[in-house]
Amino acid sequence: MILIGLGSNRSGPWGTPLQTVSRAVLALNQAGIRLRQASRLVVSAPFGRVGQPDFVNAVARVDTQLTPRQLLSRLHQIERRAGRRRTLRWGPRTLDLDLLDYHGLILRRGSGPVLPHPGIESRIFVLAPIAEIAPLWRHPEGRQTAAMLLRRLDPASGGRLL
Template identity: 40%
Template sequence: MKEFSILALGGNAVSPMGDPAMTLTFALKALSKKGVNILRESSRYVNPAFPKGSGPDFVNAVALVDSDYKPAELLDILHEVEAECGRVREKRWGPRTLDIDLIDAAGRVFPNLELYLWWSGLPPEKQAEIAPEQLILPHPRIQDRAFVLIPMLEVLPEWKHPVTGQGVAEMLSLLPESDRNEVVRLPNP
């Protein structure tokens, strides 16, 4: 059975495939070759690294995909593609050639609501120090990231957060205007 999922892709370092925009394009093609069908993809956007000052500007995009993979299997495929693009996991929120986050998988809350709420409520200073050892869905930081919500609004404006029920535009409107203004659409190639 097909699983509809939302991916957020980003990078701010040169990879063996080229600059970050070229790397994102390569990643989507690589995912297709691995059985992940790209249904819709956003424009590319540029924005400051997160957290601010942690490296060069990022290029980001969002894609709606489907596959026969279960969420954990899809995450393994995403990590394979990251590795193909030279991703090395050395520093949390540091520069990287490619980062592909699984934002949502068919509206699931995974592994359970209690763990999701714990991770989504983690204070910012703790977010920088620790990362989950297991998949948490929906992504516990989506509501905080204009660089995901803006391209998501382009690709999947009707999506509702499976826990809060908020839509993409509503979550985006709750972010500071300065965060929203930092995400700039790149011209189409």
């Protein structure tokens, strides 16, 4: 199973954050990527850096023959089309696309993506959408489902569904 995290908290060429995430979901269904399912949208407080607008988040399940490195490159291309400029870590952005999991592959730091994406297990805005669209998914390292991981987190920090 391949999972992609989507997020936006700044308007850009694709519109408001809500419009941008919705359009990004559709953009995942082209250029060698096939969208299988997308979660409902979640509004959540920013992670890592406060003092910025709330995020609109979602998770998509996709299929592709692209390698993890090629897929991540394709995701970065979509981000750039949506006006993303990488300047401030965890700062406001028009679109953030994260490769969360690629068929359970575990890759450490190197020249390619880190898999699974670090921090999945501590982010309600990622786990709740995963639990919605992929209830049988298990974290590649701890083998816990998203629902199991969610039970360990404070629900007050999670955001609200749209």
